[in-house]
Amino acid sequence: MLVQNKNLTTIWYEQNTDKIKIIDQRLIPFELKIIELNTVDDVCFAIKEMQVRGAPLIGVTAAYGMYIAARENINLKKASEKINATRPTAVNLSWALNKIMNSIQDIKKAELPFKILKLANQIREDDINNCHNIGKHGYELIKEVYEKNNKPVNILTHCNAGWLATVDWGTALAPIFVAHKNNIPIHVWVDETRPRNQGFSLTSWELLNENIPNSLIVDNVGGHLMQNKKVDICITGTDRTASNGDVCNKIGTYLKALAAHDNNVPFYVSAPISSIDFNIENGIRDIPIEQRESEEVSYIQGLDENNIIKKVKIVPEGAQCSNYAFDVTPAKYISKLITEKGIIDANLSSISKLKKI
Numbered sequence: 331m332l333v334q335n336k337n338l339t340t341i342w343y344e345q346n347t348d349k350i351k352i353i354d355q356r357l358i359p360f361e362l363k364i365i366e367l368n369t370v371d372d373v374c375f376a377i378k379e380m381q382v383r384g385a386p387l388i389g390v391t392a393a394y395g396m397y398i399a400a401r402e403n404i405n406l407k408k409a410s411e412k413i414n415a416t417r418p419t420a421v422n423l424s425w426a427l428n429k430i431m432n433s434i435q436d437i438k439k440a441e442l443p444f445k446i447l448k449l450a451n452q453i454r455e456d457d458i459n460n461c462h463n464i465g466k467h468g469y470e471l472i473k474e475v476y477e478k479n480n481k482p483v484n485i486l487t488h489c490n491a492g493w494l495a496t497v498d499w500g501t502a503l504a505p506i507f508v509a510h511k512n513n514i515p516i517h518v519w520v521d522e523t524r525p526r527n528q529g530f531s532l533t534s535w536e537l538l539n540e541n542i543p544n545s546l547i548v549d550n551v552g553g554h555l556m557q558n559k560k561v562d563i564c565i566t567g568t569d570r571t572a573s574n575g576d577v578c579n580k581i582g583t584y585l586k587a588l589a590a591h592d593n594n595v596p597f598y599v600s601a602p603i604s605s606i607d608f609n610i611e612n613g614i615r616d617i618p619i620e621q622r623e624s625e626e627v628s629y630i631q632g633l634d635e636n637n638i639i640k641k642v643k644i645v646p647e648g649a650q651c652s653n654y655a656f657d658v659t660p661a662k663y664i665s666k667l668i669t670e671k672g673i674i675d676a677n678l679s680s681i682s683k684l685k686k687i
Contacts, residue, residue, distance in 0.1 A: 331493040331500075331507065332539045333362065339458075339498045340387050341394065343451060348401075350394045354381045355494055359535040360639050367391075370399050370409050377416040377423070380526070384495020385569040385605050386457050389422030393450035396430045400443040406431070418618045419578060419656050421570040421607045426453055454497050460602050460670035461499035468505025468565065468600060468668045472514055475562050482515035482543075484562045486552055489523045489580035490532035491567025491600060501567040501600035503536060505668065510542050518544040519555060523580055525626045525653060549582050553589035564590050564597045565668075571599070571606045575661030575676030576613025581654055587663040596665040599676070603669055608685050611678075613658045624651035 331337065341352045350367040356379070357363050365381070367373050373395030376382050382391045392413050399409035410427045417423055430449050437445050475483050491502035499507060509516055518537055523529040530546055537544040547555070555561050564586060570578040577583070577599050590597040610616045628645040645651065664676040674680040 331498060331536065334539065340382065340494055341390055341454065341497060343394065343447065343454075350398065352376060352382055352391070353494070355383060355532065356381055357639070358494070359531050360633055367394065367398065369402070370395055370404060370412060373398060374413055374416050377413070383528075384491065384567070385420035385422040386461070386496040386501065386602055387494075388417060388420050389426035389604060390450070390454050390457055390497055392423050393426045393430060393446075393453045396427065397443060397446045397450050400446045406434070406442070417620060419569050419620045420605070422602075422604050425604050429453070457497045457602075457604075458499065460604075461493075461496050461501060461504050462508075463670040464501055464600050464602065464668050465499055465504030465508035467670075467673050468598065469508040469512065469514075471563065471596075471598065471666075471668070471673070472505055472509040472516070473512070476509075476514050479562070482517050483509070484517050484519065484560055486519040486521070486555065486561045486564045486586070487533060488521045488529065488549075488552075488564075488566050488583050488586050490528035490536075492533055492536040494532050494536060495567060500536075501602060501668075502565045503533070504600065505565060506537075506542065507540060510540060516542055518542060519552070519561060520544050520546050521549050521552060521582065521586070522546065523582065524549055525630075527630070528580070552586050553593075556589050556593040556595050561590075561593075561595050564595060566597075566599055568599050568601045568605050569656060570610070570613070570617050571601050571667070571676075571681070572610040572613030572617060572661075573606070573608050573681050574611055574613065574678050575664060575667070575681060576617070577601070577659045577661070577664060577667075577676070578613055578617045578619075578656050579659065581657050584657040584659045584663075587659040591663045597663060598666050598668055599659075599664055600668045603671065603684050606681060606684065608682070614660065617656075617658055619657070620655040622653045622655045624653055627651035627653050
């Protein structure tokens, strides 16, 4: 997608230098910094500390981590286990690692780096294509609203499920990008998404670079907007979707779904098949919820008066902070899932058919 009118992706392999490069997303929107991943430890740090974030991108990064392990002649099983331990919630992480481990069982040791790099590049390319297809399917939903009302479509989103959460296009924002490119007038309500403020720092940055009108709002405004008919549809992403249609996404998603349900606002989830955990039958009961460091709640990052990025403490001394990173939205509150294969119901019958594709 566009950054200052130039196309950029979140992760790529540079063949002439044999380097894996990423955007350090911790610095956006204040600084665009490209860094290299040279070791398995670099990959683990990037995932755990959210230099890369978003379920699909985490999976792609893990795949390239396995290439680095093979290139450096590191035990691949141990490398896979180490990378897999970095984040517990996003299923794409284990999906990508399992895909690679299952594909190299009969490969000679000398051929492993080439084979894994080819797989990682393919996973990256598939992610781009899948997200674009999600965008095209979701675009039809936005187009339908526009043709019905003949006015700009107001869309509310939570967290960041744009191209920064994937390789390109994104999941929840992909339909918005496609609609914008097809000249459908859009306005996006962007939740701040405490505590890391991915909405304020990432989603708004993406939309501004694409010249898509948007308004930043604190997390508690969404219900008010829906009550007052200022939201036509909600679209979010997912870090893990259970086979029964329950969706695990950034903390606060559940509350938006409840407000949408109470106000008859369609609530859509853009869900690549790689983020569906076909082995989990009940998301509320079985999806592990990551608890992150309390400092993400007690400190906030921004620019000071000298345009220097600083962290500022915002809680009383001695305050105890809990930091649940995700919640689960029951399937009954989800209008439809938008996948790369089409728009489906959030239930076992519809989701199980995707497993056969």
